[in-house]
Amino acid sequence: QKEVEQNSGPLSVPEGAIASLNCTYSDRVSQSFFWYRQYSGKSPELIMSIYSNGDKEDGRFTAQLNKASQYVSLLIRDSQPSDSATYLCAVPNQAGTALIFGKGTTLSVSS
Amino acid sequence: NAGVTQTPKFRILKIGQSMTLQCAQDMNHNYMYWYRQDPGMGLKLIYYSVGAGITDKGEVPNGYNVSRSTTEDFPLRLELAAPSQTSVYFCASSYSRGGDTEAFFGQGTRLTVV
Numbered sequence: 499q500k501e502v503e504q505n506s507g508p509l510s511v512p513e514g515a516i517a518s519l520n521c522t523y524s525d526r527v528s529q530s531f532f533w534y535r536q537y538s539g540k541s542p543e544l545i546m547s548i549y550s551n552g553d554k555e556d557g558r559f560t561a562q563l564n565k566a567s568q569y570v571s572l573l574i575r576d577s578q579p580s581d582s583a584t585y586l587c588a589v590p591n592q593a594g595t596a597l598i599f600g601k602g603t604t605l606s607v608s609s
Numbered sequence: 610n611a612g613v614t615q616t617p618k619f620r621i622l623k624i625g626q627s628m629t630l631q632c633a634q635d636m637n638h639n640y641m642y643w644y645r646q647d648p649g650m651g652l653k654l655i656y657y658s659v660g661a662g663i664t665d666k667g668e669v670p671n672g673y674n675v676s677r678s679t680t681e682d683f684p685l686r687l688e689l690a691a692p693s694q695t696s697v698y699f700c701a702s703s704y705s706r707g708g709d710t711e712a713f714f715g716q717g718t719r720l721t722v723v
Binding site: 532540543544590596600 | 652
């Protein structure tokens with residue numbers, strides 16, 4: 499059974515700072531990695547996907563993948579109070595037919 | 610554009626009662642999923658379906674049943690509700706295999722078993 503590990507936090511950063519969220523996974527065959535954002539009381543929404551080693555940037559968000567170390571991270575630059583949410587890391591299950599989620603890291607951005 | 614619609618949004622059940630959580634999507638997605646989320650926890654996969662007539666168990670299937678008679682609908686059945694099933698339930702769908710593409714989530718059903 500795959501495992502996806504995240505530090506539950508809370509991670510607190512001041513407005514304008516860089517928030518760094520980390521995720522490790524237990525196998526070496528995953529090819530796709532996803533970051534979802536979930537506001538309190540709401541459903542998850544996809545913010546980043548990454549499939550190859552290295553960095554992928556989308557606006558203020560950067561996903562970093564290191565398959566050898568089984569590690570994927572999400573950097574949020576110029577953090578805003580509206581970024582305060584729980585961030586869920588997800589990888590495919592063994593069959594590649596559904597996503598397995600970590601417990602999520604709660605981010606709090608103070609103004 | 611409705612996306613993924615779940616009903617009801619809230620429900621209180623007594624121990625031993627049964628109910629069906631409804632999920633419908635209008636995006637013509639083949640893949641559909643049911644997850645549960647307990648406080649402070651991530652999403653746990655209950656069941657999934659890769660198309661009409663095909664379902665499979667996820668990480669935590671005990672106490673639940675599903676069916677998929679149409680592409681649009683994927684109901685989740687609780688037969689004998691137990692307090693351990695108190696949770697928020699999310700239905701999701703994706704265009705292709707769950708490991709390859711974005712999953713779109715419904716608004717969730719908050720279930721309390723007392």
